[in-house]
Amino acid sequence: MSRQQTDRAAADSQNSPWNSAAMRYLFSEIYMIEAAMAAHFCVRDCTELSRVLNLSNSISRRKLRRSIMFLLLQLVFLCDSGFSQIERPRAPEFAFSQFRLIPIHPAGRPASMGGAFIGIADDATAAAINPAGLSFLTTPEISLSHCASWQTYDFPVSRRVQSEGEQRQYEPVFDQTLVNVIYPQWGFTFAVFRQVAFRSEFSFDRQQFVTINANRPLSIAEQFGASGNFAGRTSEHYSEVIHNAFVVAKTLQPRVHAGLALRTTQLRLRLDERQYFEPALWLQTKFNVAPDQITPPRVEALYRIDHVHRNQFKASFSLGLLLEITSSLSLGIVYDNLPSYDVENHLIYPAYTLPDRTPNDGLDDAVFFKPEEKRLPFTLNLPDHWGFGLSWETSSRLLCAADVLLYRSHYLLQGLNFDLPQDDSPEAGSRYRDSDGEDDVRIKNHLALRAGLEYRLAELGKIWLLRAGFYTEPNFGLQAASRDSNLQREFPDKSGFVHVTSGAGVVLNNKVRFEGSVDICPALGQIGFIGSTVLRL
Numbered sequence: 001m002s003r004q005q006t007d008r009a010a011a012d013s014q015n016s017p018w019n020s021a022a023m024r025y026l027f028s029e030i031y032m033i034e035a036a037m038a039a040h041f042c043v044r045d046c047t048e049l050s051r052v053l054n055l056s057n058s059i060s061r062r063k064l065r066r067s068i069m070f071l072l073l074q075l076v077f078l079c080d081s082g083f084s085q086i087e088r089p090r091a092p093e094f095a096f097s098q099f100r101l102i103p104i105h106p107a108g109r110p111a112s113m114g115g116a117f118i119g120i121a122d123d124a125t126a127a128a129i130n131p132a133g134l135s136f137l138t139t140p141e142i143s144l145s146h147c148a149s150w151q152t153y154d155f156p157v158s159r160r161v162q163s164e165g166e167q168r169q170y171e172p173v174f175d176q177t178l179v180n181v182i183y184p185q186w187g188f189t190f191a192v193f194r195q196v197a198f199r200s201e202f203s204f205d206r207q208q209f210v211t212i213n214a215n216r217p218l219s220i221a222e223q224f225g226a227s228g229n230f231a232g233r234t235s236e237h238y239s240e241v242i243h244n245a246f247v248v249a250k251t252l253q254p255r256v257h258a259g260l261a262l263r264t265t266q267l268r269l270r271l272d273e274r275q276y277f278e279p280a281l282w283l284q285t286k287f288n289v290a291p292d293q294i295t296p297p298r299v300e301a302l303y304r305i306d307h308v309h310r311n312q313f314k315a316s317f318s319l320g321l322l323l324e325i326t327s328s329l330s331l332g333i334v335y336d337n338l339p340s341y342d343v344e345n346h347l348i349y350p351a352y353t354l355p356d357r358t359p360n361d362g363l364d365d366a367v368f369f370k371p372e373e374k375r376l377p378f379t380l381n382l383p384d385h386w387g388f389g390l391s392w393e394t395s396s397r398l399l400c401a402a403d404v405l406l407y408r409s410h411y412l413l414q415g416l417n418f419d420l421p422q423d424d425s426p427e428a429g430s431r432y433r434d435s436d437g438e439d440d441v442r443i444k445n446h447l448a449l450r451a452g453l454e455y456r457l458a459e460l461g462k463i464w465l466l467r468a469g470f471y472t473e474p475n476f477g478l479q480a481a482s483r484d485s486n487l488q489r490e491f492p493d494k495s496g497f498v499h500v501t502s503g504a505g506v507v508l509n510n511k512v513r514f515e516g517s518v519d520i521c522p523a524l525g526q527i528g529f530i531g532s533t534v535l536r537l
Helices: 003-013 021-029 035-040 046-058 061-081 108-112 131-136 279-283 485-490
Strands: 141-156 166-185 188-206 232-253 256-276 302-324 329-337 340-349 352-354 367-369 372-381 384-393 398-408 446-459 462-473 497-508 512-521 526-536
Touching: 108 462, 108 497, 108 512, 108 526, 131 188, 131 232, 131 256, 131 302, 131 329, 141 188, 166 526, 232 302, 256 340, 279 352, 462 512
Parallel strands: none
Antiparallel strands: 141 166, 141 526, 166 188, 188 232, 232 256, 256 302, 302 329, 302 340, 329 384, 340 372, 352 367, 384 398, 398 446, 446 462, 462 497, 497 512, 512 526
């Protein structure tokens, strides 16, 4: 049985109203089908009971039997509810805080220069960055690159403020980033390559916690996430975008080069998440002395299950231009077009029960939510970008480069409601409303800066290449648009962090080149390595 089928079975069986005490009581009474007993369920005092008994003696046996059946059907309807039922409070349509895309540098040489390669693009790596640069190559080349890194993810785990209430998750990554084959022929340069363009993978668990500071019980909305009730989570996320491409490049004029990459872009997306809200919090009368964390998630607290799975190929392309302004200064321009994918969030709400707050009043005031299942479609638009790069060869030994990339990521997720309950505030009665009426989270367009240099040395009969650089990392995820502290905690802005890079390369007998890079982001605690081998045939 698949995981989704198991979750649906759990949703149907957990807290089933057929297992309720009311239903068992009904079945025990069915064996005593008497007119007086049936009337006993409908009246509450002895005077009314006597009147109904006298009435039952005056009607025919057939009509009495119909009356009894009607009363029993009413009881069945009431017991089918098990408890009082109300509509579930509104909730996010997607596990927004878990979704992210992290770009990957394709090879060691550009990575060690901070990714600034659009204006250089003079080796096999150009196929994945600026295809126009392939026109410089006059002999076949093969390149292979791998990365080993530790991606980090910070998520809130307690009511403590800032970093004291966060936990950092480390996820190791070891993957092939680029395989590339170059072949010049007939005045053109052709290439085929496979590139991992984006990759993100993590899994984490956290206990439920609340930031509500109130000397009163929770409302229904607060019980399920409003005003600072952070659900317990178990979450697994994996996303990868892979390009499989055919490239053609040509020198149009002595100083003008152009290239086109036609690609099939594969999206691999998997997000599985469970959210837990502890029912016992419903009985708590004050929260101004709440603990940092609630008890670990348990079956009775399971409130929501998200499944998002997608594996699809779509067409895309990259168009590049390289202009040699002078013999030492070059300008590169590239447009990278990425596809859109239709995705569906399979949302499951198991049956859920809130306990009776007044168990001694003789009435069953427990609140029961029936199991529900929804499929919410949305569109994932991978971020296109324009890239502009300059390279300046200041001498025969030193090469400098700088790139600016403009990512059109504002429309990354479309078709989903970005109005979340975390910042809702109470109105009169039990209603809650959004504080500003605007979207609570947003996805921004991003501007990324990259710069680096390369220094050549000729020692021991070999050419040694020393490199250094930096870049700012775009964060293709959701950030809080509201100033509400709860939203800021769950959706912090993680963009603009500076990465420092360095690396080296060595050229052996003009045929084989080995490249290596180190990428460090102190603010995120990340470190990554990329190694490349280039073989000239």
